[in-house]
Amino acid sequence: MLSLYEASYFSVEGETTLDEARNFTSIHLKEFANKSKNNNISLLVKHALEFPLHWRPSRLEARWFINFYDQRKHNMNPILLELAKLDFNILQALYQKEIKHSSRWWKGTGLAENLSFVRDRLMESYIWHPEMSFAPQFGDFRRTSSKLYTLMTMLDDIYDIYGTLEELEILTDAFCRWDTSVMDKLPNCMKILFLAIHNYVNEVAYDILRDQGFNIIPCLKKYVRIIIYYTSMLAPA
Structure with a gap:
């Protein structure tokens, strides 16, 4: 029944049978969780009723399942548990190393100091990439990708809360042209962010061209322009 409940969340609009299955299983799983004397199963059911499994970040969710499995008194394989802990710890150490690397990069840009009115979303930009x-x-x-998302978040704040219409039109034109000469008409904070994005995109493109032989500048420029269009509420031509 728990598996049917989880599967019901994969339904698409109009699949009434799965909607009915979700309602049916939810009612009976709640009754089971409240009455069951099996703490392990009851805990698993309550956890699933809060959010279905595929709505949760899998690598973060692994920690919960490790603790859950560790509490089992019967049918627990200690080798499997040890491997799960080892896998989690190895990846956690790797992610921490990557976050430190990104934090040094972020501090080196000086963007937080020069654009104090924008959101500092480095951690939020990174945390969902392991998923x-x-x-x-x-x-x-x-x-x-997390660095680029951080820069795009700052750009979104520029459009939402800082720039005048005239300034934003110039900024949009600068990105569409991918031309640093246009930015002379912009205020200092916009110049800094434009150059930060311009330089980072070119840096990424250089690394990929050097290591893999692909020129991805057109793709990255197109990606940035799409973000600009969505942010500025303009429609691409």
């Missing part, structure tokens, strides 16, 4: 690609070999993706 997309948790394996050790994808460290470059996690670091690169």
Whole structure:
């Protein structure tokens, strides 16, 4: 029944059978959780009723399941538990190392000091990347993408709370042209952020061209422009 409850959350609009299955299983699972004398199963059911499994970050959720499995008195495989703990600790140490690397980069940009009115979202930008690609070999993706997301968050704040319409039109034009000469008409904080994004995108493109032989500048420029269009509420031509 618990598996059916979890599966019901994979329904799409119009799948009334799975909606009915979710309602049915929710009622009976709540009754079971309140009456069951099996603490392990009851705890698992209550946890699932809070949020379905696939709504939770898998690597963070692993910690809960390690603790849950550790509390089992019967049918617990100590070797499996030890391997799970080892896997979790290895990845945790790797993620901590990546966060330290990103924090040094962030401090080195000086953006937090020069644009004090924007959100500092480095940790939030990083934390969900292990969910997309948790394996050790994808460290470059996690670091690169989280930095870019941090810069995009700052850009969003520029558009939302700081720039005038005229300034934002110039900034949008600078990004569309990918031209540093346009930024002379911008206030200092916008110049700093534009150059930070411009330089970081070019740096990432250089690293990939050097290591893998691909020129991704057009893709990255297009990605930034899409963000600009969404942020400034303009429609791409």
